[in-house]
Amino acid sequence: MSTAHNIEPVVKEPQMYGLLAEFHDVQTLLDAAVALRKAGYKKWDCYTPFPVHGMDKAMGIRPSILPWIALAGALGGIFTILALAPLCNAFLYPMIFSGKPYWGMPGHIPMAFALGILGGTVFVVHGLFVLARLPQFYHPLFTAERFRRVTDDGMFIAIEATDPSYSPSATSQLLTKLGAAAVEEIRD
Amino acid sequence: MSKKIIQLGPKDQFYLDELGAPLISGGLIAGIVSLAAAVGLGAAINDGWRQFLFSYLTAWLLFFIISASSLFFVLGHHLFRASWSVVVRRLAEAMSCNFIPLLVLTIPLLLGFHKIFIWTHYNYVHSDPNLVNKTSYLNVPFFMVRSVIYFAFLIGLSLYFRSMSVAQDQDGSVPRMLQLQKQAGWGFLAVFWIMNFAGADYVMSLQPKWLSYMEPGFFFSGVGMAVYAVLPLVAIWFQRKGKLTQSITTEHYHDLGKWLYGWAMFWAYIGFAQYMLIWYANVPKETTFFLLRTVGPWMIITIALLFGHFIVPFFGLMSRHVKRHKGLLAFWCLWLLFFTYLDIFWQVQPIVWVNTHAGLTAVANNHDPYTLLGAVEKIVWKPLDPMSLAIDALCLVGIGGLWVAHTAYLLRRSALMPIRDPKLAESLALENF
Numbered sequence A: 001m002s003t004a005h006n007i008e009p010v011v012k013e014p015q016m017y018g019l020l021a022e023f024h025d026v027q028t029l030l031d032a033a034v035a036l037r038k039a040g041y042k043k044w045d046c047y048t049p050f051p052v053h054g055m056d057k058a059m060g061i062r063p064s065i066l067p068w069i070a071l072a073g074a075l076g077g078i079f080t081i082l083a084l085a086p087l088c089n090a091f092l093y094p095m096i097f098s099g100k101p102y103w104g105m106p107g108h109i110p111m112a113f114a115l116g117i118l119g120g121t122v123f124v125v126h127g128l129f130v131l132a133r134l135p136q137f138y139h140p141l142f143t144a145e146r147f148r149r150v151t152d153d154g155m156f157i158a159i160e161a162t163d164p165s166y167s168p169s170a171t172s173q174l175l176t177k178l179g180a181a182a183v184e185e186i187r188d
Numbered sequence B: 001m002s003k004k005i006i007q008l009g010p011k012d013q014f015y016l017d018e019l020g021a022p023l024i025s026g027g028l029i030a031g032i033v034s035l036a037a038a039v040g041l042g043a044a045i046n047d048g049w050r051q052f053l054f055s056y057l058t059a060w061l062l063f064f065i066i067s068a069s070s071l072f073f074v075l076g077h078h079l080f081r082a083s084w085s086v087v088v089r090r091l092a093e094a095m096s097c098n099f100i101p102l103l104v105l106t107i108p109l110l111l112g113f114h115k116i117f118i119w120t121h122y123n124y125v126h127s128d129p130n131l132v133n134k135t136s137y138l139n140v141p142f143f144m145v146r147s148v149i150y151f152a153f154l155i156g157l158s159l160y161f162r163s164m165s166v167a168q169d170q171d172g173s174v175p176r177m178l179q180l181q182k183q184a185g186w187g188f189l190a191v192f193w194i195m196n197f198a199g200a201d202y203v204m205s206l207q208p209k210w211l212s213y214m215e216p217g218f219f220f221s222g223v224g225m226a227v228y229a230v231l232p233l234v235a236i237w238f239q240r241k242g243k244l245t246q247s248i249t250t251e252h253y254h255d256l257g258k259w260l261y262g263w264a265m266f267w268a269y270i271g272f273a274q275y276m277l278i279w280y281a282n283v284p285k286e287t288t289f290f291l292l293r294t295v296g297p298w299m300i301i302t303i304a305l306l307f308g309h310f311i312v313p314f315f316g317l318m319s320r321h322v323k324r325h326k327g328l329l330a331f332w333c334l335w336l337l338f339f340t341y342l343d344i345f346w347q348v349q350p351i352v353w354v355n356t357h358a359g360l361t362a363v364a365n366n367h368d369p370y371t372l373l374g375a376v377e378k379i380v381w382k383p384l385d386p387m388s389l390a391i392d393a394l395c396l397v398g399i400g401g402l403w404v405a406h407t408a409y410l411l412r413r414s415a416l417m418p419i420r421d422p423k424l425a426e427s428l429a430l431e432n433f
Helices: A002-006 A026-038 A055-059 A066-092 A105-131 A146-151 A168-177 B017-045 B050-079 B086-096 B099-104 B107-111 B129-134 B140-171 B174-206 B215-240 B250-281 B284-292 B297-316 B326-351 B357-364 B369-384 B386-412 B424-428
Strands: A016-023 A044-047 A155-160 A182-187
Touching: A016 A026, A016 A146, A016 A168, A026 A044, A026 A055, A026 A155, A026 A168, A066 A105, A105 B250, A146 A155, A155 A168, A168 A182, B017 B050, B017 B386, B050 B086, B050 B099, B050 B107, B050 B140, B050 B174, B050 B215, B050 B326, B050 B369, B050 B386, B086 B140, B086 B215, B086 B250, B086 B386, B086 B424, B099 B140, B099 B386, B140 B174, B174 B215, B174 B326, B215 B250, B215 B326, B250 B284, B250 B297, B250 B326, B284 B369, B297 B326, B297 B369, B326 B369, B357 B369, B369 B386
Parallel strands: none
Antiparallel strands: A016 A155, A016 A182, A044 A155
């Protein structure tokens, strides 16, 4: 108990997170995204208040694997029922329902359909959370005052300092050259 | 906002021009020659035109479905105030205006009416109290009145929507578009109900003792899909011939492919719902439908439909990359168009010989279920003879040729795209996320 008074308050040294550049129109943002991709940057992202057509192509984002996760969930659901229902009805506890065969496949299809949908949706929601690393309550960009406008009319590009091509001065100059209205260092 | 300006570049060709004449003459020649050959083969079989009539009905139904499907697409476009589909709407409008030729083409069906529909036989109907009860609906005068009503609405709606759209090419009028949107509501419902009743009248009444509340909906699921299998094919073919090359983009194909996929799955949903209800209840007046379609060779066709219309395209057409690839999309359109035809074939043709005198006596004299099945099996083979299949193919090419010729004739009389539609720019700039 007495040692509690001796603990030094830990003050975290602010780390350089990266650069935040503000843009004023969509086309400049798209052109900047193309230029950054061609310049070889890897750890960067665009932030806009609304979806921008052609941004995936401009940033070179590859299609998500989320559809495959959904397919796996759906097929998993379907085959679970197609295996479980005959296992119970035909082998473990054979029972006659309304004169149908023990293994009455058509009767199992609605369940398989329902569990296929359930599996697909559960996997797609959880897959989305995992892939997008949600829930995330804090992000270094939240420290920037101007970043608050990202939900209204602000369009931004943020480049992380851990990017191999990153250099504080050259990257900042590049962003200004690409039409950024303002470039700001973000410390976390 | 965006600097990208969409231009109706002078490079794009909006008129059928030189393609019109060969399509019309080719379609007419192929149609008349094939129909003549089908009539010749029909006479040569010496079965009193029975196979010819059913082959003709199958082919006629396919193009009836495609035309109604196009009309449903146009009406849906206006009802939902869609903008993505503007660039392909004129093609659908032209395909939807084929009901007058289709009405003329019913002449052979009217001549063979007594042969096609067993419920027109007094003795047959009065052998079964259930059928006697149905005569208040299933009688020739009321059938004809219903058909006249169907065709009056289908012809009226298709001509109205196309003529307004063509007139808009001149004035670009927005009130015209609003008027069409207003009329599309009741028109959409009218076509939906008409096609449901048409399914009951033209397909389900071929087996008048059979009863299924799902069959009209099953017929309608084919109506919903057909246009999405035909439109991409037409558009791809036109683009290969240098028409509309700038206007119809991958994005439009992607959307058409999504609808094609969705309706193909809807077909499976309704088809399975019908099968499962009948399987579960196991009532004789309902199971006759599937009895005929699970004996002998028809079992193979039933399984082929399950896989070809559902399971294989379910995986084959699922990916967006497939829908965005013209060649692959064209393959799946052809595939599903073939299975749409096979679906109609499967609904219509097993009964060609069942309701004949020979078929009825064969069934009546066999009270033992196994010999009954043997007798049925002998009858249901007949529509799959090479000769019968040749008549099927000739009827298909025949009615198809005339249908293509009339569609080309309509397309030649206007631009291939609603060139002054108020929402055209939005459609040209379409982009999927």
